[in-house]
Amino acid sequence: MHAHRRAATYSTGLFVVLLATIVASAGIGSVDVPPADVAAALVNQIAIPTSFGVTTSAIGVPFVDATLPMPTPTVGFYEPFSLAVASTDETIVVDIRLPRVLLAATVGCGLAAAGTVMQGLFRNPLADPSIIGVSTGAAVGAVAVITLPVFAAWLLEPMAFLMGLLTAFGVYWIATQNGRTPVATLLLAGVAVQALLGAATSYLLITSGDSMEKVVFWLMGNLHAAQWPDLRYTLPIVLLGTLALWAFAADLNVLVLGEEDAHHLGVEVERTKRILLGLATVVTAAGVAVAGVIGFVGLIVPHVLRLLVGPDHRVLLPTSALAGGAFLVAADAISRTTPEAIPVGIVTAVAGGPFFLYLLREREVHGL
Amino acid sequence: MTAPESGEDDHEAVDTPSNSSLSPAIDVEGIEASFGEESVLDGVDATVEPGELVGLVGPNGAGKTTLLRTISGALTPESGTVRVASDDEERRLEDVQALSSAASSRRIAVVPQTTTLSFSFSVRQLVEMGRHPHRSRFQAPSAEDRDLVDAAMERTRTARFADRSIEDVSGGERQRILLARAIAQDAPVLLLDEPTANLDLHHAVETMTLARELVETDGAAALAAIHDLELAARFCDRILVLAGGEIVANGAPEAVLKRDVLAAAFDARIAVEPSPIDGGVTVRALDDPEIDHRVHVVGGGEPAAAAIGRLGEAGADCSLGPVPEGDRAVSTAEAFDGTTVTTVRFGGIDAATRERATELAADADVVLLAAERIGGDGDPWLDVIDATDAPVVRLTDATVGAAGPDADADSENSSGDEAPPWLGRAPTTDLDSLPGAVDAIAGKSGDSGEWRGEAESADESQESDALADATLADGGVDDGEEDGR
Structure with a gap:
C-alpha cells in the first residue's frame, strides 16, 4: 500500500507539472497567448461522447450500376465548455501548437518509461531506450525513405517504426541461445548492430544530396512537422504500452536483483524479459517514428527520478514517464523559440548533459 | 532430525x-x-x-x-x-x-x-x-x-x-x-x-x-x-x-x-x-607433507601429543603405544588417523598388548621416544624399543631413569638401571626440528637394520654413554652423534 500511495501522490503531482508545462509551452511562440487563454482553449476541446448511432449511406459500386448500403458509426459529442477565447488564438493553440506539444509530451513519456525499463532490465546505468538498436533501426528506415526515390514520402513513419521493431527483434534473436538471452550478450549485440546500421545511415546521408538537411533534422529530433494525425497511433501505443510496462513494475524490481534471484522469487525470467523488451521497444519505436531520434531523455530522466523517488519501479516508472513528457515539452518549447529553430535533440543534450554531469560529480548518481 | x-x-x-x-x-x-x-x-x-x-x-x-x-x-x-x-x-x-x-x-x-x-x-x-x-x-x-x-x-x-x-x-x-x-x-x-x-x-x-x-x-x-x-x-x-x-x-x-x-x-x-x-x-587442513615416514611414538602425555601433532602436520604417519587409555596423546593420534595401542589405566600391560605395540614399532621407519621420563628395565616403553630394529629419535625433554618422583634427575647411570646402548646413538631434537630429524635419520639409515647394527657394532660403549650426556645437553639435531661410525 505504501508504494501504491507514493506512486499515486508523486504521479498526481507530476501530472499537474506536465499539464502546466503543456499550457505554458502552447502559449509560447511567434504569437504569445496568455496561459489563461491557452487553458480555456484546451478546456473548450473537451468533448463527452453522448450518443452512438449508425447511419447507412448508399455508395456507388464502380463499373456496376448499383449501390451498396454502407454503415458508418456516428458519435454525438457534448461539448460542455465554450469559454470565450479569441478565435485566432484558439486556432493557433489548438491546430498548430497543440499537436506538437502533445506529441512532445507523448514521446517524452514513452522514451523515459522505456529508458527506465531498459536500465532496470540491463542492470546498467548506461542503458537507454534504444540500447537494442530501435532508434538506429528506425533512423535507417526513415533516412532511406527520405533519400531513396523509390519510397513514397508517406512511408517514412511506417518504415521507421517497422525498421525499429525489426532491428530490436534481430538483436534479440542474435543474442538468444537455447532459449536464454543473457543481458550482457544482448547489450553487445545491440552495440554491434547499432554500429552496422549507423554505417548504413551515414552512407545514405553522404549520398543524400539535396535532402541532406531534412535527414539531419530528422536525426536530431523531428517534432517541428507534427500534426494531429501523428498522434493518432503514437498516443494510444505509448499510453497503453507504458501502462502495460507499469503492470510489470514489481517483476522489474525483482529482476534488478539478478536473474537467478528473480527466478527464486517467482519471476518467469525469460518470458518477463521478452515482454518488457517487446513493450519498451514498441513504445520507443512509436515515438521515434514520428519524432526522430531524440537522445538523453530516456537516459537522464530515469536517473533523476530515481534520485527523487527511489528505485522502486512501481513509483519510478509512472513518475519517470510523466517527468519525461514534461521535460521534452519544455525542451521543445526552447527549440521552437530559438531563432534557428534548433532541433529538440540538441536542446535535450545541451540541457541534460551538464545537469547529469553535475549529478555525477556530486556522487548523487552512481548506479541504479 | x-x-x-x-x-x-x-x-x-x-x-x-x-x-x-x-x-x-x-x-x-x-x-x-x-x-x-x-x-x-x-x-x-x-x-x-x-x-x-x-x-x-x-x-x-x-x-x-x-x-x-x-x-x-x-x-x-x-x-x-x-x-x-x-x-x-x-x-x-x-x-x-x-x-x-x-x-x-x-x-x-x-x-x-x-x-x-x-x-x-x-x-x-x-x-x-x-x-x-x-x-x-x-x-x-x-x-x-x-x-x-x-x-x-x-x-x-x-x-x-x-x-x-x-x-x-x-x-x-x-x-x-x-x-x-x-x-x-x-x-x-x-x-x-x-x-x-x-x-x-x-x-x-x-x-x-x-x-x-x-x-x-x-x-x-x-x-x-x-x-x-x-x-x-x-x-x-x-x-x-x-x-x-x-x-x-x-x-x-x-x-x-x-x-x-x-x-x-x-x-x-x-x-x-x-x-x-x-x-x-x-x-584443520595441513600443508603439503614434508615427510612421509612411518613413525612409532613411544611415550605419552603432552610431549607425545605435541610430537604426534608436529609429525602429523608434517605428513608422517604416526602410531602410538603402548599408552594408558585416555592419555592426552591418544586423541591427537586419532585426529591424524594413527593406530594406537592402549592399556587399561593403572592395569599394567599384558603380553598381547605389548606384542601389538612391538609390531607397530617394528613396522616403523623411525621410533620416537617422547616422554618426560622413562623407567629402567621392565618399562614396557623400553621393551618395545628394544624389540625393534628401527632407528630411534629422542625428544629433548625425555630423561631416562627409574620412573617415579623420587628418582634423581641425574640418575641415568647411577640409579642402577643401565641405559640401553642404543640410547646414546639416538639423536635428540626439539619439537620444531622433529620432522627434519626424523627425515634425516630415516634417510641416512635407509635400511633400519644397518643403523642398529652399526650402533651395536660400535665397541666403545662408554663413549656412547658419554655421548648420550652430550647430546642431551646439546638439544637440537646432533649430527655429530653419528661420528660413532
Missing part, C-alpha cells in the same frame, strides 16, 4: 511429526549436470526431511552450488529428477522442473551467497520481495504480506534499519536481510548457498543459529552449502559430502567428518579432532 514442535505455530501444528517423516521435503534422484564437456554432478541422490538442517560440504568446484541451483529449478539437469514438497499440508512431491517459477518459489526459498548489490532498495523493500511469488500482478500487498514481512524482520533483527538503503548496511546485516526475505517467502524448503561466507565468526554463528531455529520451530527443511566444516558439524543434523560430482558421505556430523572421508573428498591432508568447547569438531 528434529520434528516440528506442534503447537508452536497454528498452521504448523497440522503437520504431525509422523506425517512429516513419511515423505521428505526434498527428494533428489540421479542428478547429472555438466557445464559444456565437464561433468559437474554425476548421479547425485539426496533427501532432506522436514525439520532437518542438512549441511552440504565439499571442496570448491565439487558442484555444491550447482546442486542447489538444480534443486531450486534455476538449472535444468541433464538427467535425474528433483522433487519438492508442496507448501500445503499434503506435502505432495512434485518435479521442480514442471513447476512455474512462481509455484516453485512458494515451495523453495533461496538465500543466495552475498554479493555486491548495486542498487538502493531499502531493506524493507528487499524483504517485501519475498512476498512476490505469493502475489498476483494487480494485487496490492495484503495485511498478511505486511505481517509476514514485519515478523521476518523482527526475527532477523533487521527491523531497526528497515528504511536504510541496502547499500548502506554491513555484510553481516545484508546476510540477515536475505535470510529475512527467505523467511517472508514462507516456503517449506530453504536452500542456503554459503550463508556464512564473508561473515565473521560471530555473524556466522548468528546466521546458523537462525537457520537452526527456522528448522526447529517452523519445521522447514533446510539444505545449506557450507565451506566451514566446523560450523557444519556444530549446527547441522546431517552432513552430505559432495566430491567428484557424487555424494561420498551422508550421515551425522560425527560420522561423516572423519579424517579419511574428508581427506579423500578434499584431496588434502586434514586433521579432525573433537572440540572440547562445543561438542563439535576441529578440522
Whole structure:
C-alpha cells in the first residue's frame, strides 16, 4: 500500500507539472497567448461522447450500376465548455501548437518509461531506450525513405517504426541461445548492430544530396512537422504500452536483483524479459517514428527520478514517464523559440548533459 | 532430525511429526549436470526431511552450488529428477522442473551467497520481495504480506534499519536481510548457498543459529552449502559430502567428518579432532607433507601429543603405544588417523598388548621416544624399543631413569638401571626440528637394520654413554652423534 500511495501522490503531482508545462509551452511562440487563454482553449476541446448511432449511406459500386448500403458509426459529442477565447488564438493553440506539444509530451513519456525499463532490465546505468538498436533501426528506415526515390514520402513513419521493431527483434534473436538471452550478450549485440546500421545511415546521408538537411533534422529530433494525425497511433501505443510496462513494475524490481534471484522469487525470467523488451521497444519505436531520434531523455530522466523517488519501479516508472513528457515539452518549447529553430535533440543534450554531469560529480548518481 | 514442535505455530501444528517423516521435503534422484564437456554432478541422490538442517560440504568446484541451483529449478539437469514438497499440508512431491517459477518459489526459498548489490532498495523493500511469488500482478500487498514481512524482520533483527538503503548496511546485516526475505517467502524448503561466507565468526554463528531455529520451530527443511566444516558439524543434523560430482558421505556430523572421508573428498591432508568447547569438531587442513615416514611414538602425555601433532602436520604417519587409555596423546593420534595401542589405566600391560605395540614399532621407519621420563628395565616403553630394529629419535625433554618422583634427575647411570646402548646413538631434537630429524635419520639409515647394527657394532660403549650426556645437553639435531661410525 505504501508504494501504491507514493506512486499515486508523486504521479498526481507530476501530472499537474506536465499539464502546466503543456499550457505554458502552447502559449509560447511567434504569437504569445496568455496561459489563461491557452487553458480555456484546451478546456473548450473537451468533448463527452453522448450518443452512438449508425447511419447507412448508399455508395456507388464502380463499373456496376448499383449501390451498396454502407454503415458508418456516428458519435454525438457534448461539448460542455465554450469559454470565450479569441478565435485566432484558439486556432493557433489548438491546430498548430497543440499537436506538437502533445506529441512532445507523448514521446517524452514513452522514451523515459522505456529508458527506465531498459536500465532496470540491463542492470546498467548506461542503458537507454534504444540500447537494442530501435532508434538506429528506425533512423535507417526513415533516412532511406527520405533519400531513396523509390519510397513514397508517406512511408517514412511506417518504415521507421517497422525498421525499429525489426532491428530490436534481430538483436534479440542474435543474442538468444537455447532459449536464454543473457543481458550482457544482448547489450553487445545491440552495440554491434547499432554500429552496422549507423554505417548504413551515414552512407545514405553522404549520398543524400539535396535532402541532406531534412535527414539531419530528422536525426536530431523531428517534432517541428507534427500534426494531429501523428498522434493518432503514437498516443494510444505509448499510453497503453507504458501502462502495460507499469503492470510489470514489481517483476522489474525483482529482476534488478539478478536473474537467478528473480527466478527464486517467482519471476518467469525469460518470458518477463521478452515482454518488457517487446513493450519498451514498441513504445520507443512509436515515438521515434514520428519524432526522430531524440537522445538523453530516456537516459537522464530515469536517473533523476530515481534520485527523487527511489528505485522502486512501481513509483519510478509512472513518475519517470510523466517527468519525461514534461521535460521534452519544455525542451521543445526552447527549440521552437530559438531563432534557428534548433532541433529538440540538441536542446535535450545541451540541457541534460551538464545537469547529469553535475549529478555525477556530486556522487548523487552512481548506479541504479 | 528434529520434528516440528506442534503447537508452536497454528498452521504448523497440522503437520504431525509422523506425517512429516513419511515423505521428505526434498527428494533428489540421479542428478547429472555438466557445464559444456565437464561433468559437474554425476548421479547425485539426496533427501532432506522436514525439520532437518542438512549441511552440504565439499571442496570448491565439487558442484555444491550447482546442486542447489538444480534443486531450486534455476538449472535444468541433464538427467535425474528433483522433487519438492508442496507448501500445503499434503506435502505432495512434485518435479521442480514442471513447476512455474512462481509455484516453485512458494515451495523453495533461496538465500543466495552475498554479493555486491548495486542498487538502493531499502531493506524493507528487499524483504517485501519475498512476498512476490505469493502475489498476483494487480494485487496490492495484503495485511498478511505486511505481517509476514514485519515478523521476518523482527526475527532477523533487521527491523531497526528497515528504511536504510541496502547499500548502506554491513555484510553481516545484508546476510540477515536475505535470510529475512527467505523467511517472508514462507516456503517449506530453504536452500542456503554459503550463508556464512564473508561473515565473521560471530555473524556466522548468528546466521546458523537462525537457520537452526527456522528448522526447529517452523519445521522447514533446510539444505545449506557450507565451506566451514566446523560450523557444519556444530549446527547441522546431517552432513552430505559432495566430491567428484557424487555424494561420498551422508550421515551425522560425527560420522561423516572423519579424517579419511574428508581427506579423500578434499584431496588434502586434514586433521579432525573433537572440540572440547562445543561438542563439535576441529578440522584443520595441513600443508603439503614434508615427510612421509612411518613413525612409532613411544611415550605419552603432552610431549607425545605435541610430537604426534608436529609429525602429523608434517605428513608422517604416526602410531602410538603402548599408552594408558585416555592419555592426552591418544586423541591427537586419532585426529591424524594413527593406530594406537592402549592399556587399561593403572592395569599394567599384558603380553598381547605389548606384542601389538612391538609390531607397530617394528613396522616403523623411525621410533620416537617422547616422554618426560622413562623407567629402567621392565618399562614396557623400553621393551618395545628394544624389540625393534628401527632407528630411534629422542625428544629433548625425555630423561631416562627409574620412573617415579623420587628418582634423581641425574640418575641415568647411577640409579642402577643401565641405559640401553642404543640410547646414546639416538639423536635428540626439539619439537620444531622433529620432522627434519626424523627425515634425516630415516634417510641416512635407509635400511633400519644397518643403523642398529652399526650402533651395536660400535665397541666403545662408554663413549656412547658419554655421548648420550652430550647430546642431551646439546638439544637440537646432533649430527655429530653419528661420528660413532
